[in-house]
Amino acid sequence: MLRHATAPDSTQPLDPGSCGPRTGLRLQHIRAALFAVALAFMAGGCSRSGGPEASPQGSGVNLSTVPPSAYPLPAAADAARFLNQASFGATEAEVNKVRTYGYSAWLEDQFFMPGRSHEAYINTVSASLAPGQSLDDSHVMNTFWREAATGQDQLRRRVAFALSQIFVVSLQDSTVSEFKRGVASYLDMLGRNAFGNYRQLLDEVTLHPMMGLYLSHLRNRKEDPARNRVPDQNYAREVMQLFSIGLYELNPDGTPRLVGGQPVETYDSGDIVGLSRVFTGFSWAGPDKSDTRFFGGGMQDPDREVLFMQSYPSFHSISEKRFLTAVIPAGTNADPDGDLRIALDTIASHPNVGPFISRQLIQRLVTSNPTPAYVARVAQAFDAGRYTSGLWSTGTGQRGELRATVAAILLDPEARTAARLADPGFGKVREPILRTAHWMRAFNASSASGNFLLGVTDDATASLGQSAMRSPTVFNFYRPGYVPPNTSIATAGLVAPELQIVNEVSVVGYSNFMRSAVQNGLGSGSPRDIQPDYTAELxxxxxxxxxxxxxxxxxxxxxxxxxxxxxxxxxxxxxxxxxxxxxxxxxxxxxxxxxxxxxxxxxxxxx
Amino acid sequence: MRASRRHFLKTASLMSMAGVAGPFALNLAAIGAAAAQTAPGYRAIVCLFLYGGNDHTNTLIPYDQPSYDQYFAARDTIAIARDQLAATATGAVASQGGREFAFHPALTSFKTRWDEGKLAVVANVGPLIVPTTVAQYNARSVPLPPKLFSHNDQQSVWQAQAPIGEGAKLGWGGRIGDLLAGQNANVQFTCISAGGNAVFLSGQNVIQYQVGSSGPVAISGISGTLYSSASASAAYRNLITGTSANLFENELGVVTNRSITSNQLLSASLPPASTFPLPNPTSNLASQLNVVARIISARSAIGANRQVFLVSLGGFDNHDFLLTQHTQQLTIANAAVNAFYGWLVQMGVQNDVTIFTASDFGRTLTSNGDGSDHGWGSHHFVLGGSVLGHEIYGTFPPTAFGTSVDIGQGNMMPGIAVDQYAATFARWLGVSDTDVPLVVPNVVNFGTSRYLPFL
Structure with a gap:
């Protein structure tokens, strides 16, 4: 019934047992992940039993019975505006759906909408490669575009894309780029957790081998004072600075907490040293915990790039680990999994997490400069794990629930009230990927191959200056606090993250790219693989x-x-x-x- | 001083508004008051920013046997073998007590420039607000740069003054540009980045101009026939350069307008890229430097007398795979910088252009097994015909733990402030002594050693 219903994938066999991170229940916490997989990809995702990637069905939600939100059924323009925040761009079909059923029904539907797996796509491509051919970054781009353009689980996709810009791994890293399937699996993992709990997300981000490679805690060893060797501090630093609490203590509304007029740092070098010891003794998964496997050699598990890292106690530090509010005393038996649980519990329970993550999600979905009150309302939903609008309510009540957080972001008066449009500082610059995906969606673009053969679009001179999963660094394509110097935006005291990648070169690249796309379509092939359908416009x-x-x-x-x-x-x-x-x-x-x-x-x- | 400074800013501000209407409006005569800071001829600096935090310990390695032994003992498995260093060794350096050093084996052209006296090393430089000892650092008894060891913040701290850290708006390259733009016929070509958006080049009045490594490219939709319409292209230009009450929309129009006007000027003046053949191995950095060379070559045509450039190379955050990845990146840098210096010689401007390196921070002396972690002070290179080379400025600390500059894990407390490094370039370009603190305010905290004697 959806205009963009996805094509059946039943012809694309899924390699049995190759599902994105699964572990064969080697680690206890993976069971929860598998449960989440089952929920999220009920009809389309991975299962241990394998078999074909089934065609995703609808959500099973009866839209007519979802209680209404605080908002009346929207007019077409309001519905389109909502969809531009909640999806990769409005389509006629989705506008009609939102108008007919209202915001809460659309959200409820999306929360349970199954979707296709990026990893399954890569597996299919991989199986069909001619001898001598290998996977390349384009294949990851292709599945990204396919789902952005035509995936029915649009809200999940948009939130996963937002999360991919907070919990960054990048194919630009020469090590990560060896693992296309791993990166596809990482993006699947973000989607699987998009409406789940932050604590679980943090766990899976931390243990995903692509993050382990990217921030180098995979095969990180305990200290060796005799050789002046200390644990790698990379992940310990970035997990706090970027993925959870940030540099300064925050008020619940996201503004820095000032003591004597000065911000208060959340951690110092001592915390980094303490936490770095936790992230030792994790490496590639496999059937054993041999030293050779730890270092990545020997008989590697063929699925290691999509399996969560496993612990190797002999490489895990037993020194005291002091960080934030936690002290793990020095011990005699290494307990990497126990230490990791304490560390992530400690980080995730920090009061900064709600405002820190909420504000960035607002910036990705709605507006670059949310008012502190808006941030506070969303952070409250994050902390409460529940969000209510009108007669509709969502969330389990568990702190850190992203479903409630996302609903709070999209249904907040600041996102929905048309009066905000007149504010000269409202809104966000659309990033190039969103513009392109929106064009595909608005004009029902289809792919002749079915594979959306648009590859890397890094080149700012001739294309978009941005490709999904190819951020230049862990600091994303742009910073949430970026202020374009020498502009009226700076004078007004506002930030404009996406303007960090807008410049004299990129405006040329985008215009010329789109001029060609509008006429000739996009992607490889002749005619180009991705073609718009302008029937209604003609x-x-x-x-x-x-x-x-x-x-x-x-x-x-x-x-x-x-x-x-x-x-x-x-x-x-x-x-x-x-x-x-x-x-x-x-x-x-x-x-x-x-x-x-x-x-x-x-x-x-x-x- | 203050009055003339305000006058300058006011003038430049009016000028930059005029610049939107007509790029040639900003000429030397019109801004005579600011032109006091004049030195004859053309001069430019080129910042090579090594993103990620260059591992300085493996970039310039202690080479005499006792020093090398210290280095080797400290670095465990991430030390470079001594026999690989013979070809790039400096010989005894008198200013460092006769110690010997060696460039990373990939930096062969750096060694050649050193031998020619065109390259200097500045040892242990990093952000400082005041001269600081380890004891003062440990006691937090003096003001310190904020958010030490954080990539994005320390990039900002290296490049910019205020506000310090992410979100900074004023870079010292841009501040130099503010003070010297009056000597250029086209202000928009004062501060140019071929290496991506960098706050380094943002001034109070001067705006960083970003150029692609392939040179200027035109928006095709603003000229000729557009989808069969002869009139649409003019309308299209109006649309994409329009003003708006929404600040973000307005800024998009401003950038687009600047792109179009700058492109028209530059593309008419630049020589072809092939004028400066790319080196082997070639790289994006070499292409960035190629477009910089093309712009320098067109300096007369675009009326440029003082310019600040930025190029960049990433891949220096070597927590892992230090020995292999660091070598790869330095190999790229070596070939690109060598080619660029050759192009400068080809143009006869090698004495008028100075290249220098910068990076987020140095790295730990300790090994984490396969790499090193975020540090503070670092060694850097200055290269050009005007550089008093074949010398190490500052003090190269012992490569060991527990030294007087070790703040932990062998991280170095900088002995030279970025502000001193920057002030030296500012003065060389022609910023007056009295105005240098406008570029780097904290330089006044360094007493009589505001400048380093390498230029």
Whole structure:
């Protein structure tokens, strides 16, 4: 019934037992992960029994019975605006669904919507490679675009993409890039936890081998004073600075807590040293815990890149571990799993986590500069594990629940009230990936191969200057606190993260990329693999205003200004409708409307 | 002083607004008051930023036997074998008590420039607010740079003054640009990054201009026929450069407008990339330096007399695989910098351009098994025909634990402040003594040693 219902994957066999991180129950905490897999990918994901990747069915949620939120059924423009925050971009079908059932029903539906596995996609590709061919980064990009464009579990995808920009691993790292399947599995893991609990997410992020490689705690050894060797501190530092609590103590509204007018640091070098000892003695999974396996040699488990790391007690520090509020005394028996549990419990229970994570998720989904009150309301939902709007309520009541957090972000008055649109500091610059995915969705792009063969788009000169899962560093493509120097934004005291990758080069690359995409489609092949379907727009092409109405609704949630509309109308009307060969004229009129809108600053800022 | 400073800022501010309307409006005559800070001819500095925190210990290695033994004992499995260092050894360095050192084996061209007297080492430089001892650091009894050991923050601290850390808005390259832009006919080509967005080049008035490593590229939609329409391209340019009440929309229009006007000027002036053949191995860094060379080559055409450039190379956060990955990155840097110096000689401007390295931080002396962790002070290189080379400035501390500069794990308390390093370049470019503290305010805390004698 969905316009973007996914194509059956039953022809794509899933290698039995190759599901994204599974461990054969080697570690206790993985059982919870498997349970989450079962919930999240009920019909489409991985299962130990293997078999074909089944075609995902609907969520099973009866939309008519979901209690209404505090908001009335939205008009089309409001629904589109909501979808631009909650998905990879509005489509006609989803707009109609939100209008018909309301926000809460759409969210409830999405919370239980099954989806396809990136790892299964990679496995399928891998199995079909000709001799001498190997996986490359493009394959990870392909499955990302396929799901961004056509996945029915859009909210999960959008939140997972947001999480991938907080809990960063990157194919730009030469070690990580050897493991395309591992990176696909990491992205699956983020999606699986997108509506789960933060503590579980932190656990799986920490133990995923791609993170272990990226932040080098995989095969990290305990100290050896005789050789002046200490544990690698990389993960200990970044897990606190970037994935959980940040550098300074926060108030519940996300503002720094000041003591004597000064911010208070959350940790110092001593905490890093203490915590670094926890992250020792973890390495590749496999059927044994031999030293050779720890160092990555010998007979490697063929699935090691998608299996959570396992502990190797002989490499785990038994020294005292003092960090934050925790002290793990020196012992005689190494207990890597026990120490890890204490460490992640300690970090996850820090009061900073709610505001720290909430604010960044708001920035990724809704607006770059949320008011402290908005952050506080979302952090409250994070802490309470529950969110209520009108008669609708969601969440288990467990602290750290991301389902309640996401609902709180999207249904907050600051996200929903149209009055905010007039605030000159409201909204966020759309990042290039979101713009491109939105174009695919708004115009029902389809892939001739079914595989969405658009590869790496790093090159800012000729493409997007951004590729999913290819951040330059663990600090993401841009920082949440980025202030573009010498601008009215800086003067106003605001941040604009996405502007960190907007520059004199990137504006050229994007414009030229889109000019070509709008006319020729995207991706490899000739004709290009990914083609838009402008059928509905072509039907309106004789009337510039009707055409612009439709494009404006889908791309700008109907917010196009009169001045912009006038420029676009003139451009569309500059292509006269001839007596003959009207098809070409109509095509060019549609291309002008779409390309102009996609290039307009009003579109480039999601509001 | 204060009054003339304000006057300058006001003038430049008016100028930068005028610059939107007409790029040639910002000429030397119109900004005469600021042109007092003039030195004849052309001069430029090029910052090579090594992102990730370069492992300084394996970049310049103690080589005389006792010093090497100390290094080897400290570094365990991440030490470079001494027999690999013979070709890049410096010989005895008198200023360091006759100790000998060796460049990383990949840095062959650095060794050549050293021998030619064109390359100097600045030892143990890092962010400081005041001269600081280990005891003062341990007691937190003096002001310290914030968020030490954090990548993004220390990148900012190296590059920028205020506010310090992530979110900084004023880089010292940009501040130099503020003070010297009056000598350029086109202010937008004062501070140029070929190495990505860096706060280093952001001034109060001067805006960093980012250029791709392949040189300027045009927006195709603003000229010619667009989807069969002859008139749409002009409308398209209006659309994408328009103003808006929304601050983000407005800024997108500003950047796009700057891109279009700068591109038109530059693309008309730059020689082809092939003028400066890329080295082997080639790299993105070599391409960045190639476009810098092309811009320097066009200095007369674009009216540039003082310029600050930034290029960058990542991959230096070697917590793991230090020996192999560090070698790879230094091999790239060696080839690219060698080629660039050759291009400068080709243009006859090797005495007018100074290249220097910078990085997030140095790294621990301790091994973590396969790499090193985040540190503080680090050794850096300065290269160019005007550099008083074949010398190590500052004090190269013993490569050992428990020294007077060891703040733990062999991390070095810097002996030279970034502000002193920066002040030296600022003065060389022509910033007056009285204005240098406007570039690096904390330099006044370093008494009479505001400048280092390498330039």
């Amino acid at each position: 039907a309106l092409a004789d009337n510039a205003d009707l055409l612009i109405d439709r494009v404006s609704l889908l791309l700008t949630a109907g917010s196009m200004s009169a001045a912009t509309r006038m420029i676009i109308r003139d451009a569309v009307n500059s292509v006269a409708m001839p007596a003959t060969n009207q098809t070409t004229a109509r095509q060019n009129r549609v291309r002008l409307a779409v390309f102009f809108t996609l290039s307009s600053p009003e579109y480039l800022v999601q509001k």
